Amino acid sequence: MKKKKQIAVKLFLPFLLLFGFLANAQKVTEYDLYVTDTLVNYTGKNVKAIAINGTIPGPELHFTEGDTAVIRVHNNAKHETSIHWHGLLLPNEQDGVPYLTTAPIKSNTVHTYKFPLKQSGTYWYHSHTMLQEQSGMYGAFIIHKKDEPKIPEYVMLLSDWSDENPHEIERSLHKETDWYAIKKGATQNYGEALVKGHLGTKFINEFKRMHAMDVSDVYYDRFFANGVKEQEISGLKAGDKVRVRIINGSSSSYFWLNYAGGKMAVVASDGAEVEPVEVDRFIIGVSETYDVIVTIPEGNISYELMATSEDRMGHASLWLGDGDKKRIEPMGRLDYFAGMKMMNDMMTVGGNMKDMGMKMSLQKMDMNSVMYPELKKEDKHEHHMEMEGDMKMDMDKKDMSGHEHHMEMDMEKKNMSAHEHHMEMDKDKGKLVTLNYNMLKSPVKTTLPDKPFRTLNFELTGNMNRYVWTVNNKTISETDKILIKAGENIRIVITNNSMMRHPMHLHGHYFRVVNQYGEYSPLKNVIDVMPMETDVIEFNASEEYGDWFFHCHILYHMMSGMGRIFSYEDSPPNPQLPDKASALKKVYNDDRRYFLSADIGLESNGSDGEVRLENTRNFADLEWRLGYDNESGYETEAHIGRYLDNKQFLSVYTGWDFRYRKSDEAETNLFGQTSTKDKRVVACLGVVYVLPWFVETDLRVDYEGKVRLQFTREDIPLTSRLRLWGSWNTDYEYNVGSRYILTKYWSLSAHYDSDMGLGGGIAFTY
Template sequence: MGTFTRRDFLQALAVLGITTGLEALLPAYARPRPQVRPLRRQTDGPVTYDLTIAETPIRIGARKATATTINGTVPGPLLRFREGDEVILRVTNRLKEDTSIHWHGLLVPFDMDGVPGVSFPGIKPGETFEYRFRIRQHGTYWYHSHSGLQEQTGVYGPLIIDPAEEPYPYDREYVIVLSDWTFENPYRVLARLRKYPGYYNFQRRTLSNLFEEARERGFWSALKDRLSWGRMRMGATDIVDITGATYTYLLNGRAPEDNWTGLFRPGERVRLRFINAAAGSFFDVRIPGLPMTVIQADGQYVQPVTVDEFRIGIAETYDVIVEPKEEKAYTIFAESMDRSGYARGTLAPREGMEGPIPPLRKRPLRTHADMGMVHGDGDHAGMQHGGMQQHEGREHRPMHHQNQQHQDMSHAQHGAMMAGMMGGVGQPPGMPPEPQPHSKETHGPGNAAIPMVTRSRLHEPGVGLGEDGWRVLVYTDLKSLYPRKDFRPPTREIELHLTGNMERFLWSIDGKTYSEAPEPIRLRYGERVRLILVNDTMMEHPMHLHGMWMELENGHGRHIPLKHTILVKPAERVSVLITPDEPGPWAFHCHILYHMDMGMFRVFEVSEPETAAKTSS
């Protein structure tokens, strides 16, 4: 028999902090016992969980719905392990369609990764699939379906791996799963987006908005800006595809009016593990009156950075520590990026307390920087349509910017020379990419427009942030707690362009959808590669690479952070270092569920390692 230790008991209490809230989602007749059992330790075998995916009646706010649940709840149960555990996860499908579970951010053998059509066939109705692997990492992660649009209907849950040693002590913790829910069939949502991509955008510019903008910036300036957007058939208010017009934003499965609550004693160090499990929503998170110290990003420890607000892209995770001193309630406020709604919860010393809910901020607008507009280009549109010749855009470039480009190229050439001396290619490892004019390649009809110049925007907080006087987390703040052991320069570079046509709601990579892609992108086992991501579109894309870490080149040398998901801003050029160390096919895709479904998806194929010994002749 296994033993149940005090540590296990404390972990179970942390689990119940989330599961007790989940029970309220179900009608009284359907409320189950807590679905997450205490983590039991067997001395003679692996840690085992049984998960069942089925349709279940639930309640979101005041409305009833049917969700696709894991063990009867949305989110699914919290799975908790320790670094080094061997685990067995038996997933049973009670649906009428195939399903799957992907362990997001976990390093596993490819046939345990859970991507139908790539790493395994999927789980047929009535069948049980057994995932089995050893835990090789620590941190805050999550798991979700990789089948169809099931993630939107509720198939996701949190996963925590305790480290062998905890560098940041804390007194209590809560898991905060942010997500979005629609009472519509998600395939109907997708069909509407394909017919009219702005269907859910009720914040479009109007004539009355024009006069408001004219008062702020002058009539002719406001009018020219409108006309430039009109020529590109784009909208400055196209922030996200799906908004609060259909979405209810959830915190631990609860609508804002249900007010999930986590308790604390004044003076305690409380760890909050934030997970963005949404299908289509980015959240700007703050706790008014309570600074947050970020200690972990995507499950990996970083050097502490104290902020008032952070943006969490879809599939990202951030761990923060807060220290509430007063005997009062604090509101956890997760505002949607387009300001069309929010999720919220409460930290309080007693049940039933509520803090003030901040008002939604004014909806943001895209700028010419999001179009990759050349600095100083006045009122000219900064993006070119896919069918235009590149030189047409370059004719608008002023002379002083050409000089700046010359300086940028000199820096790039110097970096290439230094890296070459180190046996690598391109810039020295760890440095963000230099600004570059877009190549002549327009990527065909699958790409509506291209930016004139792409550059690193890691230091920017993002659209709608940074103007409130608050400390906002940016990617250049992230500095790993431990230095990289393997910091070899890359021996080759792979550049991929994130492409799309908003009018037709087509999303792709290098202008081709997954079904059009000729073959996998091939990597050699153990090689060092720089992957360059260039966003040709005017929307943010959270890009996720399965099976290996991405080392984000943000300028911190050996302390550059590890990420499994990177939010790439419009007109941005991002570079990451990767070292493939697990053979097999691995998915790479945008984690906006509807973008992935429409084709922003690729497969990286990692070769088998070469044999250590060869027969001598």
């Protein structure tokens, strides 16, 4: 009998071992994603878009920590595409940046992604090909813990939508049009300045060569949560706690989050857990994620969780609960002239920030708060002074050189945590508790391995005039990859020397956002760097191989070149990109592209216009002035040139000028030389410099030694749609004119020209 038992054990032992192996093996979770071109109609107009599995956004992908994800992407569209798994720690070739880490997915092909899930939390996925994300290619990627608490949870995936083709949006931004400001009612024109008592503010603003104040670049037709303006969640009862996974999947919009049921407890950011911190509201940067837990205070009431675009132009809502709706009061329009006045005080005539002795970091001092109507007027100055004095962060100079990191908090109550400090402000003074990065604390230590740091200094720089965005005044294609060694500690000191927020995202890694909690500083993969801030992030180069993108996640900033590429030394060849040099050229081509613009007048006295082609640094243009008779004559000029300085106020060019006008008189110019304004065929060299008030000064000399100096001011905003312009040169040619903007491309126009006389008609602006 004993022998039979031994035989039975021997027979069943392999089966027991196999069962144990299968029980502990990683679960494979599979999805098939089908990418198709489609039409959508959100505003009464059919518009081209890109759908995943027939929907925008794409389907929510749910996994459990420890799973192996297998995702087959079927590209049934007419163009190549890609999918990037935002925030995930995965093998380099699975990261999904076409031509940098992963092969692009060609039309009518299938690409399989396969990677283990080493983390849990709230993430998302989106196309990293050109501007496809703006057209609908994004979705939620949720990784659950194995022992996740069983409470109701929902995804709130935020997005922005424009009926306009994204490529036309991008071209328009480079054109320097303010059509989107017209749509928003945010031109801050001279007429409005006069009425509101800010005429001096406007004069100073243009003297310093700054355009009208805005907090976002694009006018959007709709804002969505999970693809709809409002979504209702039923079946909740009084006392229920609900986890909402909030993802900002927009292309370029920040959102304010407010909850009608009271405080929100922030419990995670970018997928990483933080100690719960209760706030009244917070702003979520482009591509960030936050997990919040909210409570349903009473039954038979539906509470609004509202996401409002930072420019206050629209919102989307999630309704939690059943019954009568408890709404959030809409956020009021921004006081742009207050923001303009603040900006005037902080910027130099050269377009740089003044050294005002303030060390701002971690979102603790929101410079835009002067524009927020929800803050009482009498509190705005006090609000800034408190934040500057009570929450001042000093970074020891040693830290900037990569040695010791020293954080010194000078708070009114030094033994008080940032959270307690804000709560007391709220209780005692009735202030809103607004989340900032200094309030986030990791539940576990996040210190890096005990080894030296290599420090990199990144200055975020930009040029709103021509919409060029850079790091250290260079685009991605203008710099080499940043080589890093596997296992080394990297510290990045990021200073924002622009008046725009920049959500900087690091692929494939978490970094520490160094704050008051030191060893417990929070982990994130996106940091929203506000204007005039300096923030410090740290990460360990633990992924061992490959190229990893670090870039601004505002889509149009990234495409203009705001980023860098980290590259591990001695990385093995990427089998998906056998021709590495050719692939890298395609990556660099993104910020080297040329954009076409045109400005053409068709009036009763003639036609004048310009067609221009330009990229980050170079330009080529063709100009003409054509009268309808011999006395008016005609002129055509062509130039090629290059912008020289960081703000691109200075440029040089060479070209030719052909001019003919019937005249029997020989005239001299301002310099005593014989004027060639009636007849010339010359090659010339010139330099253009933009003076205060955006007066363009053009000094040129032709091959005969003749000199001409010309002053031009275009697009003086008298009202939102009525614009003035004029020019004069040392050949005593001049013109003045006006336009009334009807649509993005068409205007009524009138002007007087010293050669062509008075005329009126229409103008086409592209």
